[in-house]
Amino acid sequence: MLRILDHLSLPDVVYASHVCLAWRAAARTHPTFSSRISLGDGEELSDRAVAFFLDRMSAGRRDALDLELYLCLHGTSQSTTMCRVRSNVIPALIGAFNRLVKLSIACEESFILDILVALVSGPAPRLSYLCFGSLAGPSRLFSPSYPLPARIFAGHAPKLRDVCLDCCDFPNTVASAFAGVRNITRAFKASTGSVVMRAFHPERFFRSCPALEELRILGNGCRLREACWTACPPRTISKLRSLTVADVDDDDDTAAVVQSLSHAQMCRVDVNTNTATVGLKTLNLLTGHLQDSPHLTLSICCTMGRLHCCVTDATRRRQRTISHALDDLWTACPVNGPGGRLEALKSCFNDIAYRLSRVYMSDHEAAWDFLLAIFADAVLVNVETLTIMLVSGNFERIAINGTLSLPSLRRLELVSPTKFQQVQEEALVRVVGMMLPGPFPLREKLVLVQQNVHVCGDGRLMDGYFA
DSSP: OHHHHTTSOHHHHHHHTTTOHHHHHHHHHSHHHHHEEEEOTTSOOOHHHHHHHHHHHHHTSSSOEEEEEEEOOOTTOHHHHHHHIIIIIHHHHHHTTTTEEEEEEEEOHHHHHHHHHHTTSSOOTTOOEEEEEEOOOGGGGGSOOEEOOTTGGGGOOTTOOEEEESSEEOOSSOOGGGTTOOEEEEEOOOOSSOOBOTTOOTHHHHHHOTTOOEEEEEOTTOBOTTSSGGGSOOGGGSOOOEEEEESOSSHHHHHHHHHHHOOTTOSEEEEEEOSSOOOHHHHHHHHHTTTTOSOEEEEEEEETTEEEEEEEOTTSOOEEEEEEEHHHHHSSSOSSSTTOTTGGGHHHHHHHGGGEEEEEEESOHHHHHHHHHHTTTOOOTTOOEEEEEOOSSOGGGOOOOSOOOOTTOOEEEEEOSSSOEEEEHHHHHHHHHHHSOSOGGGSOOBEEEEESEEEESOSTGGGGTBO
């Protein structure tokens, strides 16, 4: 029976435990049954659900455990649910500290203090990942932000590396259990009115996490410019290698975060925004980090309804990215011209145009429109290689509304990153003709490189373009 269970997924092993007494006994002894346990997930915490949870928790008292708790109050029996959580679920959580490898908790506001009290009950010697959040919506912004206890996990979680929080701040004193933490995600609940977060203390990250390397701040519309940025340690002495700033209210707030926490030697700085303001101040900070690089690579691509613009230095070790939702860039107000959203960015991109040596593009029309808009008046004098990533399936129908000035272009690459694709010769010539100013007989022919791509045709149409 155990050999059969070895080939089943976790849900199937759980289902098998309900077949009969013999199957139940076999399932309870199988490591899968008690290694990854979830409670709640939006469902009512009934007596039966809690009893089955406790049964699975007790089945593998020494096995490593990934635990997810979704503690939600449903229906009219809220007092009964609170009693079940406090008398059964939380004691089971405390009893599993020595097994925990990953712990994710999302709970109602009424449980937050109970969970915080539980988290100081003992050490978590195996724990590597902690995620603790509230189920409250935008109203969470007007609820107290609870400080994590300095004695969390009794000061001992030597393997803890990743922490994600949205309802708690780091303590004002050192939390010893976080000494080895490398990655932090601090998320704020979605804001409907640009709430000012003055009480945010980012300096506490570094106080408790001297080994911190990656920091993600998810603003969700909050205004963070008045947070305690001046108390952060000098940027150049921190070990921070990667910073992500997402959905902070506007350019001034985003720039405050980037200026306070990033520096020129950091490997990655990513800024993602859904606001209407295209961040010139932030973009100047990001490209300013790469002033010492003689050559730069520009990448523009579209994924999941967002446009990503990335600049990489000559060593490819430092990367700066700014991204926007496509709807924010192309709707609601003019893109170009006086007051246009991209007009303000042209000066910044024009300043780095002469240092660009390579350009990567996805085959989305929005990516090409963005490139043509920011370099409408620029000559990309040193770009020798243009790479087109075939990811949209729309290459042969793409419409390019303008031309690029690439006098040094010598190499065109067609790359399909996922599957082999065929491109018709007529389509390639049409796209190149729209993209680059001619006439081609007067310029040096291009080298065409095909990676996971085959251009179909007899080559006569391409003869005037490619060597």
